[in-house]
Amino acid sequence: MSSERSEEFSESPASRARESSDAGRDNEAAGDHAPADQRPSGDNKPQAIEARPQANEAKPQGATVLVRGEAIGDQDSKSPPRDSPSKESKDKEKAARKEVSPAKAQLRARLPALGDDGDIGVQKDQIVVRDGKPDLAFTGTLVASAAPHAAPKGKWQEYRIYETNGGKHVFSKVTRSVYAEDQDAHAAEIYDPSPSSVPSQLLKSARDLTRSRPLTWMDAAVAFFGYDPLAKDLYRKLGGQFEEHIA
Secondary structure, eight states: OHHHHHHHHTSOHHHHHHHHHHHHHHHHHHHHHSOGGGSOOTTTSOOOOOOOOOTTOOOOOOOEEEETTEEEEOOOTTSOOOOOOOHHHHHHHHHHHSOBOHHHHHHHHTTTOOTTGGGBTOEEEEEEOOTTSOOEEEEEEEEEEEOOSOOTTSEEEEEEEEEETTSOEEEEEEEEESBTTSOOEEEEEEEOSSOOSHHHHHHHHHHHHTSSSOOOHHHHHHHHHTTSHHHHHHHHTTOGGGSOOOO
8 A cells, every 4th residue: 555655656746747738638629529508618718709701791882773764873982073064165165166157257247237237228129038938029128127246156146127119018037157067047027018818818807806906017026026135126226116105
């Protein structure tokens, strides 16, 4: 008995340390293979948990919104919005590329004067051009005309009133452009106080019935030109008969 105890006490501390270490490793290995509910808690053995990105994790996608059938994706908030050119700048660029007609440029330079201002009140053979209809040829006088003082955008209108020897009135409206590729537009109407054709007579009678007084050439002029600033300038040249007088 004494010999056995002496052998136990004769073991060195280093040997006991190695045995203790080996036993600890065996316990760890056993804990790893043990079921989850039998493993040692985190209080006894701290474990480091590392967040690893999952390969199948969905990446954030840009939202797509349907607006009246159009797909609109998210825009990059960092990229500044592009300044779209305004309509006015586009018109200026387009006008700069157009070729100016020298003859039309002379007409614009003379505004508000017109080439036939010297013919006002002079009886002569007249020809009034109309688009889509036969031109009007008659003998009579140019009663009045009007044009704007300037045409900054390269376009302007010219209003004229004629009176024929037969007592009819002709209203003419010409829309001009200073550019060579643009065609001038011509519109004209006739006022006949005593129409000879049956359809014209019926039309005039129907108009007179809807009014408190018969339709005059001044009423027809207002129906054709309206009351825009250029038309009012034309009416002033004809006196105060186009003004509305009240008591």
